[in-house]
Every structure is written in structure tokens, then in C-alpha cells.
Amino acid sequence: xxxxxxxxxxxxxxxxxxxxxxxxxxxxxxxxxxxxxxxxxxxxxxxxxxxxxxxxxxxxxxxxxxxxxxxxxxxxxxxxxxxxxxxxxxxxxxxxxxxxxxxxxxxxxxxxxxxxxxxxxxxxxxxxxxxxxxxxxxxxxxxxxxxxxxxxxxxxxxxxxxxxxxxxxxxxxxxxxxxxxxxxxxxxxxxxxxxxxxxxxxxxxxxxxxxxxxxxxxxxxxxxxxxxxxxxxxxxxxxxxxxxxxxxxxxxxxxxxxxxxxxxxxxxxxxxxxxxxxxxxxxxxxxxxxxxxxxxxxxxxxxxxxxxxxxxxxxxxxxxxxxxxxxxxxxxxxxxxxxxxxxxxxxxxxxxxxxxxxxxxxxxxxxxxxxxxxxxxxxxxxxxxxxxxxxxxxxxxxxxxxxxxxxxxxxxxxxxxxxxxxxxxxxxxxxxxxxxxxxxxxxxxxxxxxxxxxxxxxxxxxxxxxxxxxxxxxxxxxxxxxxxxxxxxxxxxxxxxxxxx
Amino acid sequence: xxxxxxxxxxxxxxxxxxxxxxxxxxxxxxxxxxxxxxxxxxxxxxxxxxxxxxxxxxxxxxxxxxxxxxxxxxxxxxxxxxxxxxxxxxxxxxxxxxxxxxxxxxxxxxxxxxxxxxxxxxxxxxxxxxxxxxxxxxxxxxxxxxxxxxxxxxxxxxxxxxxxxxxxxxxxxxxxxxxxxxxxxxxxxxxxxxxxxxxxxxxxxxxxxxxxxxxxxxxxxxxxxxxxxxxxxxxxxxxxxxxxxxxxxxxxxxxxxxxxxxxxxxxxxxxxxxxxxxxxxxxxxxxxxxxxxxxxxxxxxxxxxxxxxxxxxxxxxxxxxxxxxxxxxxx
Numbered sequence: 125x126x127x128x129x130x131x132x133x134x135x136x137x138x139x140x141x142x143x144x145x146x147x148x149x150x151x152x153x154x155x156x157x158x159x160x161x162x163x164x165x166x167x168x169x170x171x172x173x174x175x176x177x178x179x180x181x182x183x184x185x186x187x188x189x190x191x192x193x194x195x196x197x198x199x200x201x202x203x204x205x206x207x208x209x210x211x212x213x214x215x216x217x218x219x220x221x222x223x224x225x226x227x228x229x230x231x232x233x234x235x236x237x238x239x240x241x242x243x244x245x246x247x248x249x250x251x252x253x254x255x256x257x258x259x260x261x262x263x264x265x266x267x268x269x270x271x272x273x274x275x276x277x278x279x280x281x282x283x284x285x286x287x288x289x290x291x292x293x294x295x296x297x298x299x300x301x302x303x304x305x306x307x308x309x310x311x312x313x314x315x316x317x318x319x320x321x322x323x324x325x326x327x328x329x330x331x332x333x334x335x336x337x338x339x340x341x342x343x344x345x346x347x348x349x350x351x352x353x354x355x356x357x358x359x360x361x362x363x364x365x366x367x368x369x370x371x372x373x374x375x376x377x378x379x380x381x382x383x384x385x386x387x388x389x390x391x392x393x394x395x396x397x398x399x400x401x402x403x404x405x406x407x408x409x410x411x412x413x414x415x416x417x418x419x420x421x422x423x424x425x426x427x428x429x430x431x432x433x434x435x436x437x438x439x440x441x442x443x444x445x446x447x448x449x450x451x452x453x454x455x456x457x458x459x460x461x462x463x464x465x466x467x468x469x470x471x472x473x474x475x476x477x478x479x480x481x482x483x484x485x486x487x488x489x490x491x492x493x494x495x496x497x498x499x500x501x502x503x504x505x506x507x508x509x510x511x512x513x514x515x516x517x518x519x520x521x522x523x524x525x526x527x528x529x530x531x532x533x534x535x536x537x538x539x540x541x542x543x544x545x546x547x548x549x550x551x552x553x554x555x556x557x558x559x560x561x562x563x564x565x566x567x568x569x570x571x572x573x574x575x576x577x578x579x580x581x582x583x584x585x586x587x588x589x590x591x592x593x594x595x596x597x598x599x600x601x602x603x604x605x606x607x608x609x610x611x612x613x614x615x616x617x618x619x620x621x622x623x624x625x
Numbered sequence: 626x627x628x629x630x631x632x633x634x635x636x637x638x639x640x641x642x643x644x645x646x647x648x649x650x651x652x653x654x655x656x657x658x659x660x661x662x663x664x665x666x667x668x669x670x671x672x673x674x675x676x677x678x679x680x681x682x683x684x685x686x687x688x689x690x691x692x693x694x695x696x697x698x699x700x701x702x703x704x705x706x707x708x709x710x711x712x713x714x715x716x717x718x719x720x721x722x723x724x725x726x727x728x729x730x731x732x733x734x735x736x737x738x739x740x741x742x743x744x745x746x747x748x749x750x751x752x753x754x755x756x757x758x759x760x761x762x763x764x765x766x767x768x769x770x771x772x773x774x775x776x777x778x779x780x781x782x783x784x785x786x787x788x789x790x791x792x793x794x795x796x797x798x799x800x801x802x803x804x805x806x807x808x809x810x811x812x813x814x815x816x817x818x819x820x821x822x823x824x825x826x827x828x829x830x831x832x833x834x835x836x837x838x839x840x841x842x843x844x845x846x847x848x849x850x851x852x853x854x855x856x857x858x859x860x861x862x863x864x865x866x867x868x869x870x871x872x873x874x875x876x877x878x879x880x881x882x883x884x885x886x887x888x889x890x891x892x893x894x895x896x897x898x899x900x901x902x903x904x905x906x907x908x909x910x911x912x913x914x915x916x917x918x919x920x921x922x923x924x925x926x927x928x929x930x931x932x933x934x935x936x937x938x939x940x941x942x943x944x945x946x947x948x949x950x951x952x953x954x955x956x
Contacts, residue, residue: 465918
């Protein structure tokens with residue numbers, strides 16, 4: 125009951141004219157920042173931080189949280205429209221969002237992304253409201269062993285996909301893992317796999333470089349190859365009616381939305397993971413649980429819903445360790461943390477007690493930010509669709525340039541641009557050979573995390589691998605992973621027996 | 626006709642040259658005070674949530690709030706390989722006036738331990754040392770350990786296999802302090818490296834590890850919530866915010882170790898740019914926010930810049946070389 129009283133007070137704060145204006149402004153700015161490749165919520169929040177010094181702390185955090193939220197929604201837009209992930213969290217959205225756009229269903233994909241983001245964000249903020257303190261305690265029980273076991277589950281969701289060629293999936297994962305090992309060893313700092321002694325490899329290969337290469341450049345090559353230059357995207361003018369219809373059609377995806385929101389939130393609250401692994405894991409889970417998993421990667425609406433629900437849930441989730449433990453769950457929350465320190469608000473276990481009004485104002489503004497970003501996003505969909513009506517001969521060079529700029533911007537290094545081109549060609553060739561590329565992207569995101577946790581767990585247990593099954597939480601994850609890997613083998617055996625009998 | 630045209634042209638040239646002169650004169654004062662032309666990349670040599678990270682983000686906010694710079698400072702964490710990632714990055718940015726780095730003692734230890742990364746810190750451009758951070762020995766408040774004697778007894782009873790000390794990175798500050806502690810009391814424990822002090826603190830509260838030597842700022846939130854207990858401080862005198870916590874020195878052990886909180890720039894940074902950053906950090910050092918934060922978080926303000934800072938870097942590097950050698954970390 126107390127919670128509801130606090131929340132009501134929070135809403136009163138969130139709807140004060142200044143705070144409300146900041147909220148709407150933040151959502152809109154965030155949406156466009158997120159939609160531009162290479163400019164993610166991190167840059168948006170960092171660049172706009174100074175503005176917040178002119179307003180009281182509560183208004184400031186509401187503004188920054190709104191940008192963060194808007195960017196989460198916005199990341200999906202360029203993933204779907206151009207096939208370039210607008211932000212790292214939206215990589216998984218390209219897997220099915222882009223094929224849908226190519227089929228002339230861009231509006232359905234955009235609506236699905238917007239609504240799923242809204243649902244994911246809302247479920248997460250409700251969980252946040254009701255269970256913040258116990259969930260923060262739960263997150264503390266995750267040591268290196270548990271975190272590693274969780275990474276194993278994520279890999280298993282991809283290996284265990286029925287329908288895909290399993291050896292090729294494993295090869296694709298290994299390809300990603302090798303790329304993720306490039307750079308400096310995370311425990312000892314020794315350089316590894318520095319090809320041709322190029323200094324650019326010291327910082328490792330960023331997965332956004334791999335993703336832009338494969339999905340941005342690789343996609344153009346693939347489209348040119350498969351259509352021999354005559355690309356026609358069947359895309360009609362989209363009216364209000366189509367959008368409403370698209371929303372109604374989303375009824376069928378409620379299960380994916382709900383489950384992926386929960387998963388995303390859960391991954392988000394672990395201080396180590398964040399929204400990108402969350403969205404990839406959700407995609408894997410949705411695919412392995414689906415009856416028609418064959419359609420994934422070819423324009424399945426659930427493949428858009430899953431990562432979008434999860435990444436928004438995770439971004440709300442990552443606010444939790446920041447506020448309750450003072451540990452940011454993502455780069456963007458780290459900047460929010462910096463802002464809070466200068467406003468004299470020390471995030472940590474005491475914040476809920478010492479600055480109650482601030483915390484509840486923030487939570488209430490998460491509800492409203494969610495709703496307004498959804499409305500603003502839906503209103504802009506006809507404009508986004510209009511982009512797709514541009515002839516491919518014009519669009520392709522634009523995508524090409526945006527891919528290179530998007531890859532250059534985060535690290536300001538030309539080395540990354542060359543890598544994008546190489547990955548683009550490699551991705552195109554591997555795709556011709558029917559290798560699934562999503563597992564490689566997953567592996568490059570999760571590889572460094574998994575390696576770090578594995579080695580920390582090994583140091584603690586003095587090299588005893590039984591630690592992963594002796595600790596109850598991690599044992600549960602290991603068992604889940606085992607089931608996920610065995611499922612396709614079992615169903616293959618059953619099929620063979622049915623064919624024999 | 627021709628003459629007239631010539632005259633017009635020469636007039637034009639004269640006018641042009643004149644205007645050029647005037648404008649270059651007008652630009653002169655602006656050139657003297659160099660200013661960044663684009664956002665400044667503020668590299669942090671450690672992961673998110675740790676002492677170095679929090680401090681860098683606070684500094685960023687102070688700069689933004691007081692308008693000390695015309696361009697924003699964008700913090701970028703490069704904590705991999707005990708900061709090797711950041712060091713190498715800075716070295717490769719030689720001459721770039723739009724990159725600076727928040728650094729700590731791994732500025733010495735990481736290149737010493739990994740000659741393979743090919744970083745020579747004496748080539749870096751010194752900007753400023755802002756503070757020296759302190760170290761405290763922490764345990765979870767659910768444990769029975771209240772004094773250093775309890776601690777020593779507990780570690781001995783648990784054995785080196787079971788006693789897990791968590792810290793930031795390998796062969797840098799936390800593991801040096803741990804080694805000093807082990808040597809002084811004849812202890813042996815398992816040291817686990819994490820990416821930042823925030824994660825270390827979280828793992829202590831979650832009982833994944835049994836003790837830490839975190840900086841006060843990294844542990845203060847949990848201390849105020851009553852989740853962790855300070856046992857003793859690695860300082861010559863008691864720390865202001867923990868008047869009841871004894872120092873190792875009081876107990877007859879000469880265990881004193883500080884961590885610098887400094888800012889460096891890439892090698893060969895233009896002098897004007899270096900001056901600009903020194904000025905920015907001088908203002909930060911004098912700001913009210915900085916004074917308040919350092920007092921609250923038990924940091925010693927210790928301003929140093931220019932050649933003095935470089936000689937300090939080199940002296941400290943030599944000191945750490947000997948420390949690491951004594952530990953057997955390097956040959």
C-alpha cells in the first residue's frame with residue numbers, strides 16, 4: 125500500500141509542467157538519436173547532460189531517462205528501415221525486422237517494435253515498483269559462477285534451435301568467439317590475436333562493427349545479388365487505419381512479449397549484463413520456443429517483438445542496480461550515475477530512504493515516458509515508411525555511407541571502417557553458403573563476458589569446474605542449458621523413429 | 626583600359642592582404658587561448674562504477690556545470706586488461722588534442738607487467754594530479770570480524786583456498802595492497818580480479834568474496850546502509866569520515882599506500898592544448914563541488930602539474946617496479 129501512495133506522489137511530480145515538458149522533449153530527442161546509426165543513447169545522454177544543470181535534479185533525471193527511453197525505441201527504426209542497427213541494443217531487431225521491410229511489411233514491423241518496447245518497458249517498471257528492494261538483493265546472489273552459467277544458457281538457446289543446421293550454427297558461434305578473443309586478455313592484460321601487428325586490434329573487435337558489417341554492408345550486397353539490381357520494395361502509403369490494424373494483429377504475439385519482457389528485465393537487473401545481451405537472449409528464446417522457428421530470420425513478427433520487448437525491459441532493469449546498489453548496468457546508466465552524484469544524490473542502498481521523492485518521481489516518469497514515446501513513435505511511422513519508398517539506387521548508397529559513419533563514430537577509428545567492409549564481404553559470402561550469422565553476433569557480445577566470469581569462477585574455486593553444479597542457482601542454469609541443447613537431438617531422433625515406423 | 630584593370634586588381638590584392646592582416650590580427654588572441662574544436666574524449670582507465678570511474682564522471686559533471694570547457698567531455702571506459710586497453714589507446718592517439726585520460730596507479734603497474742603493449746608513460750603529456758585516494762580493509766557486516774586480530778585469525782582458520790580477496794585488476798593497486806597485507810601478517814589468500822571497485826563492492830555484499838581493500842568512495846554507500854564493516858585503514862593517520870577505524874600504523878605495521886587520481890594526455894600533445902586542460906583541471910580543483918566531494922569521500926587533495934608531475938610519475942613508476950619485483954610479479 126505504501127508503494128502506491130509513494131507512486132501517486134511520484135506521478136504528481138512527473139506531471140508538474142516543467143517535468144512533463146522535459147519528458148516529452150526527452151522522448152522525442154531520444155527517438156531520433158536512437159534512430160541514427162552510431163549515435164546511441166550514450167552519446168545522447170552525455171551531450172545533453174549540461175542542459176540538466178538548469179533544472180532541479182528530479183526534472184533533470186526525468187529528462188535523461190526520457191532520452192534513454194526514446195533511444196531504446198528509436199534504435200529499432202533504422203534496424204528495420206535500413207537494416208543497420210541504430211544502437212547496439214537493436215542488433216537482434218534487424219534479424220527479422222529488415223526482412224519484413226523487404227516484404228513490404230515495414231509498418232507492421234515498426235508498430236510491433238514500438239508496441240513491444242512499450243509492453244516490455246511497462247512490465248519492467250511495474251516489477252520495479254513492486255519488487256525493487258528484494259530484486260536488488262536477488263541480483264547480489266549472482267557471483268561469477270552464476271553469471272557464467274547464465275551465459276551458457278544464452279549460447280544454448282542458439283545451439284538448440286531446431287530447423288537450423290546445427291554444425292553451421294556451432295561454427296558460426298566459434299567464428300564469433302574467436303573474434304571476441306582479439307585484443308588484450310581481460311585478466312592479465314596480455315595482447316592476443318593482434319593480426320599483422322595492427323594497433324587497432326588492441327582494443328578488440330567491437331560487436332557493433334561486426335553487426336554493421338554483416339547487416340549493413342552484407343545486406344546491400346545480398347540484395348544486389350539476389351535481385352540483380354532490380355529491387356522493388358512493395359510499399360504502399362500507410363494511413364492511420366493500417367497502423368491500428370497492425371496493432372490489433374499483435375494480439376497473437378502476447379506470449380512472446382510477456383516472456384521476453386520478463387527475461388529482459390531479469391538480465392537487465394544483473395549489473396554485469398545489460399540490454400544488448402538481454403535482447404539477443406530473448407530472440408534466441410523466442411525462436412527455440414516457437415512452433416514455426418523456420419520462419420525466424422525471414423520476417424517473423426515474433427522475431428521483432430522478442431528483442432524489442434526485452435531491450436526496453438532490460439534498460440529499465442538496469443536502472444535498478446544503479447539506484448539501489450550504485451552500480452550502473454549499462455554505459456548510459458553510468459552517465460546518469462555521474463549526473464546524480466553532481467546533483468548531490470548518492471545512488472546506493474540509502475537513496476530510497478534519503479531521497480524518496482526523487483526516486484518515486486523517476487519511477488513515475490518511467491511509466492509516462494514509456495507511454496509518450498509509444499505515441500510519438502506511432503505518429504512518426506508514416507514518415508519513416510516514406511523513406512522506404514525511395515528507389516533502391518538512392519537508398520543503397522545512403523545505407524552504405526550510414527554504415528561506415530555509424531561504425532566510425534563510436535571509436536573514431538578508420539581501422540573499424542576497414543573491418544566493417546571486410547565483415548560485410550565475409551558476411552555476404554557466408555550467407556551464400558547458408559551460415560546463420562546471428563549466432564556469431566551473439567558470440568562476440570557474450571564471449572568476453574563469459575570468458576571473464578569463467579576465469580573468475582575458476583580462480584575462486586581453484587580450478588574446480590564442479591563449482592558450476594555445486595552452487596544451486598548456477599546448477600539450475602546449467603540444467604536449463606543442457607535441456608536446450610538436448611531438445612533438438614531428441615526431436616530429431618523422434619522424427620527418425622516416426623519415419624522408420 | 627588595361628592599366629585600369631591592373632590597378633583594380635592590385636587594389637583588390639592590397640585590400641585582400643589588408644583584410645587578411647586585420648583578420649589574422651583579430652584571430653591572434655583566440656589562437657593564444659586554444660580551445661577544443663569538438664567534444665573531448667575523456668578516457669577512463671577502469672570499468673564502470675569503480676573509484677576512478679565515479680571520480681571521472683564527477684569531474685565531467687563539474688566541468689559541464691561550471692562551463693569550464695566550450696566543448697563537452699565525453700567519458701569512455703576502457704578498463705580491459707588492467708587499463709592496458711586505455712594506455713595503448715592513448716599512446717596510439719599521439720598528438721591528438723581531443724583526448725585525455727583519467728588515470729590511477731595502474732599507469733605504472735600495467736606497462737611494467739606487460740612490456741608487450743609497448744607503452745612508455747614518460748612520453749605521455751602530464752596534465753594534473755588532483756588527489757590521492759586512500760585504502761581500507763573491508764569485510765561483510767554479517768561476519769564476526771571486528772578487529773584486525775579477528776581478521777588475521779579468520780584468514781588463518783579459513784586457509785588460503787577459502788579466503789577470497791576481491792580487487793580491481795591483477796598486479797595493480799588492490800593486489801599490491803593485498804600482497805603487503807599478506808606479507809605483514811604472514812597470511813595467504815586467493816586474490817580474484819574484477820573489472821572495477823563497484824563490482825568488487827557488490828560481490829562483497831553478495832558474499833561472493835570475503836574481503837576487499839576498496840577505496841572509501843567505492844564502499845561508502847554500502848557502509849552507510851550497514852552492509853559492510855571497515856577494519857583498518859592503509860593511511861598514516863585516521864580517515865576523517867571513519868574516526869573509529871584504526872590505521873595499520875597504529876597497530877605497529879607500516880602499511881601505507883595511496884592511489885593517485887591524475888589526468889594525462891597522449892604523447893606530443895600541442896602545448897596550447899596541454900595548457901588548456903591544465904587550466905580546466907585547475908578550475909575543477911578549486912571548485913566548491915570538488916572540495917565537498919573529496920572531504921566526504923576521504924580523498925586527499927594533492928594538486929600537482931607540469932614537469933613536477935612528470936618527475937612524480939617517473940619516481941612512482943620506479944617505486945612500483947621495486948614493489949612488483951619484490952612480489953615476484955616481474956623479473
